[in-house]
Amino acid sequence: NAGVTQTPKFQVLKTGQSMTLQCAQDMNHEYMSWYRQDPGMGLRLIHYSVGAGITDQGEVPNGYNVSRSTTEDFPLRLLSAAPSQTSVYFCASSTTGGDEKLFFGSGTQLSVL
Amino acid sequence: AQSVTQLDSHVSVSEGTPVLLRCNYSSSYSPSLFWYVQHPNKGLQLLLKYTSAATLVKGINGFEAEFKKSETSFHLTKPSAHMSDAAEYFCVVTNLYGQNFVFGPGTRLSVLP
Numbered sequence: 001n002a003g004v005t006q007t008p009k010f011q012v013l014k015t016g017q018s019m020t021l022q023c024a025q026d027m028n029h030e031y032m033s034w035y036r037q038d039p040g041m042g043l044r045l046i047h048y049s050v051g052a053g054i055t056d057q058g059e060v061p062n063g064y065n066v067s068r069s070t071t072e073d074f075p076l077r078l079l080s081a082a083p084s085q086t087s088v089y090f091c092a093s094s095t096t097g098g099d100e101k102l103f104f105g106s107g108t109q110l111s112v113l
Numbered sequence: 114a115q116s117v118t119q120l121d122s123h124v125s126v127s128e129g130t131p132v133l134l135r136c137n138y139s140s141s142y143s144p145s146l147f148w149y150v151q152h153p154n155k156g157l158q159l160l161l162k163y164t165s166a167a168t169l170v171k172g173i174n175g176f177e178a179e180f181k182k183s184e185t186s187f188h189l190t191k192p193s194a195h196m197s198d199a200a201e202y203f204c205v206v207t208n209l210y211g212q213n214f215v216f217g218p219g220t221r222l223s224v225l226p
Contacts, residue, residue, distance in 0.1 A: 033214070040122070042203055042216035043157075058213075090156065092214075100145060100207060102214055104157045 002026050006091050006105035013081040013112045021076040021108050023091030029103070031094040032074040036060065036087040037107075043090060049074055050096065081112045115140045115206050117217035125223040132176075132191040134220045136204030139185065146187045147205040147214075148178055157203070163187060174198070199224045 007022045025032065033048035045058030049068040063085060065077040074093075078085060088109050092102040120135040138144060148160040161172025168180045174197075178189045187204060204217040 035216075040218055042117075042218040044216070045213065048213075092157075094214075101147065101159050101162055102149075102157075102205075106156045 004091055004093055004103050004105040006089075006108055008108060009106065011108060011110050013078075013110065015082060015112060017081050018077070018079050019081065020078075021089055021091075021110075023074045023076065023105060024072050025074075025091075025093040025103070026072065027093060027095075027103065028071060029093035030071070030096045031100070032068065033058070033092050033094075033102075034064070034066065034074070034076045035090045035092065036085075037090060038087050046076065046089075083112045086110060086112045115144065115208060115213065115215045117204050117206050117215055119202075119204055119217040119220045121220050122218065123221045123223065125225060126194045127225045128196055129193050132189070132194045132198065132222065134189040134202050134204075134222065136178075136187045136189065136217060137185055138187060138204070138206045140206055140208070142208050144206045144208070146178075146180060147207070148172065148176070148187075148189050149203045149205060149216075151201045151203065151219075153200070160189070160202075194222075194224045196224050196226065198222060 004025045030051050034046040035043040037043050044060045047066040049055045091105040094100045094102050116139045118137045146163040149157045151157045161170045163170045163180045171177045176191045201219045207214045
């Protein structure tokens, strides 16, 4: 019963460094998404995917890339980290077609210095 | 376009007294609505979900919410607060296809002994 697995749990980067946040789910969900959580702003959608090979932008996509080569995995890439990307990142997955509800990973706390 | 307003950023109640967390939404479609809870330093857990089957929705841990279309509201209530209810609560709306989950900014619930 792994559900949604995110790695790493914590990460510190220097400005300009790149990294990939990993997300995997074992529930065969079509829909996967990445959110960032900042104080007083709730969760904001970065990118989402409705199936392998299909991705789309959310509310705050700038500075982030995604790909979806398999149903299970949905990595989030920061190409050149900036201090404004300091945040807590959550990956979530869901079924589609009428019984949608998001299942969340445990989060990644990212600090960019 | 969809949006969610949570009318209180912080609510404080005494243990054993009722809880009311307010949420108003805007949606072009018949929405699906959710409440999620986030305990300190934890991920997000689904409390309850509305999908038009019944206007009064019962969730976990004694919480319930009532969908009022005329008021575009989906307020969360609990008859008697418990110390373990202290957490951040998010109201969420999604569109017909469950592809864009929009979060409110959150309400922090404090429960006083």
